[in-house]
Amino acid sequence: MSDPTAYSVAKLRRLYQQAATDKQSGESFYKLMAAYDQRDPVVLGYKAAAEAIRARDASMFNKLTYVQNASRLFDQAVKLDADNAEVRFLRLSVESNLPAFLGLSAHVEQDRQFLINTLLKHPQSGMDAESFGLVRGFMVDRGHVSEPEAQQLKNIRP
DSSP states (O other), X not given: OOOGGGGOXXXXXXXXXXXXXXXXXXXXXXXHHHTXXXXXXXXXXXXXXXXXXXXXXXXXXXXXXXXXXXXXHHHHHHHHOTTOHHHHHHHHHHHTTSOGGGSOOTTHHHHHHHHHHHHHTTTTTSOOHHHHHHHHHHHHHTTOSOHHHHHHHHTSOO
């Protein structure tokens, strides 16, 4: 790996958000992450997310392969650091968008509960302010929290 800054978490967060909404950004993100060959759990989580984004843009014939690759990479990342909120957030953001019939959304409730509990502990959550804001926004905006939980989370300063 020639450029370690290519995989800085702050940069990957930005690239992931762009890739989630734009096909060309998704392709670039996938290519960058496909070259990653280390074992950092958060970067592996982003590599898994890149596989899932690739599935979104792939032909019907190849979609399942990319989703299965994403699932396998998420399993590796969580095994390396099960208490990492960013890894669990990435897995939730992918699994909660998969069709149920694929049977690859097994961790949605577990990750949702883990993230709520972690967010409610902030600033002692172990998350930096950027990660906290990103995860909180996702959880609230996508309806992964109840109304009382949303109110609690909105009152916590990043």
